[in-house]
Amino acid sequence: MATKKLETPLLDQLESGPWPSFVTGLKKLADDEGKSYSPIMKSLLGQLEHSYETRKGFWKGGTVGVRGYGAGIIPRFSEVADKFPESSEFHTMRVMPPAGMHYNTKVLRELCDVWEEYGSGLIALHGQSGDIMMQGISSANVQPAFDAFNEMGFDLGGAGAGVRTSMSCVGAARCEQSCYDEAKAMRMVINNMLDDMHRPSLPYKFKAKFSGCANDCVNASHRSDFAVLGTWKDDIKVDQEEIKVKVAELGRKGFNDQVVNMCPTRALSLNDDDTLEIDNQSCVKCMHCINVCTKAMSVGDEKGVTILIGGKRTLKIGDLMGTVMVPFHKMDTEEDYEWLVELSENVLEFFADNALEHERTGEMIERIGLVNFLEGVGVDVDPNMVAHPRTSSYVRMDDWDEEVAKWNERKGTAAAE
């Protein structure tokens, strides 16, 4: 039966202009006569045009899942199914991509084939949490589609009050600024939390993200509860001959303006012979000079991670940036990666036990104080955790001497190492 030609005058206006148009793709699927998704996408386009006309959304949630899991499918039922019946069920499947979002064409084509058979033929690469967003499938097809993806070695991601899908930057695969094996850390940490991803029963969502340096290409500092950022402990590496080349390229003024004077801790100084002096003890590993002088400067050898805790967006108490909970931990050996897994497990467990319903990690810390959180997860206080020490004198400090003794003991242990 021929379906009548769909009119989408508003959406059509999004087909002009040089940037690739998602509308053209939707229409291609709708016009693909004979395919199972064609009538679904015709109907979907109708509903989307209706949204553009009324400036309102028309999807509601529900309960759809796969056997054994309590998350990973985002159910969507149309509120205007009487007008657009073929897309009345248009659920999204969140599928976790390979760490670093690497694909070969064989696996991408296989993903497309499965989605062509069971779903809408529409895929978003990727969602804001890092999922492959398989957009548009009926309730009945969710299980067979999942089985097919799962047989390929793919698993569903997170949703609701559970551990969410994670992201790691390209990192060690193609970046000299990488300070640890981001993909390995991400897979070890997340794959240890799959129970809390697939059967969510946490107070609220929990996100971890993994960036190889302070450039934070996966936005971990603000967009994750548990942010792992690469850094290093020894000196920045400098090739002084290459510095001279860079000075010649930018000019002395240019080099001073663009490199030296932009150092946030004034740790750089250009010598009279066009070599660079670095006050490494003042360096905070911000990456700026290394970003500008990619050939002359690079990260040190004693690499590891800084961990920030509690980043999140507005709801409910306002935005929170992640703050330091581990200033530095080396990432050399298998034991170091196991340490990271154990730490993440302790944090998740503390969150599960102590957060109120619908409270994120950062909000919990705001409520109970960083010190209580640190004691709960077994991490010692460190001056790197604060922008500055307290300014208010309204505090009881009865056991000051005991706390000083703990500090001295830690200092002694560190000195002995």
Add this chain to the structure above:
Amino acid sequence: MSEAQEAPRMPDECGVPDPMPYMHPAMIKNYGAWDWHDRPQVGVLHHVAKSGDEVWTIKAGTQRQMDVYTIRNLCDIADEFADGHVRFTTRSNIEYTVSDEAKVQPLIDKLEGEGFPVGGTGNSVSMISHTQGWLHCDIPGTDASGVVKSLMDAMYHEFKHEEMPNRVKITTSCCQINCGGQGDIAINIQHTKPPIINHDLVANMCERPAVVARCPVAAIRPALVNGKPTLEVDEKKCICCGACFPPCPPMQINDPEHSKLAIWVGGKHSSTRSKPSFHKLVVAGIPNSAPRWPEATEVVLKILYAYKEGGRPWERMNEWIDRIGWPRFFEVTGLPFTKFHIEDWRGGRNALNASSHVHL
């Protein structure tokens, strides 16, 4: 009927897939052993490994929401020009890596010929990170995909050229939950009227105590309307954030007229130079004008070009504003400063100028 029913297939909880089987061989070989990089031209990264191996990565923009034909087309290009491997960035750009420099230009030509702009590297405007919108979200105030398409059309040149002081990361979000994230410029829905409540449906559809608890300003309380238990909103207290709408769809917050767009600037995730910062409000009350959002586009371009003109090399948006000061920002962009720009949320006093540093 079969006698012994097959046991249902249970999931293999395999988790995050190992990227190694999918990764370009040169990346596997030189994993963790890269030496330096440069950018020979816009859209191309050139990485040199300690082994001496070199790779060139070509970055192209996509529409993110892709039909299988588009993905297969991108695969065909990878097979013909780029060793059969791709990766995606967090901003939905596709990257092709080749270990033969001679393959770079033909690949660029092919991508451009197929309509995928090559760029997004270095100090350019990269693809806008965004959310689902009317296509799929249950609580969208706008269609981020359409806003993004309109803006990227307008900023096409800036994607394909590295002419900005530093990289510009733009985000859009269809509600105040802000799934798009912090941005140098963020275009987000801002509701201006309290939810319109369908009292007949609340009791059946909403877990009322959870909805009450979710309100950031405690403006929601239990009520009885026409003998039915429901919720009511103290409209004087309500900040129109829409937090009650996801757990309680009968509390409709989206409004074709009164759900507006607001524009924020100076968000930054990285710790590079300055510490990470949140984006700050600069304009609100912009109409939600589907399908091309011309008013929002105009404001974004105004801010973008003021930054392009005034920013010094390597200053991100927030760093440029920190240097020139907010009075000058409002002056050079021609945007109004109102009482709504002054923070009154918790900790708001920290956003005041506690000094005699003024820009005159």
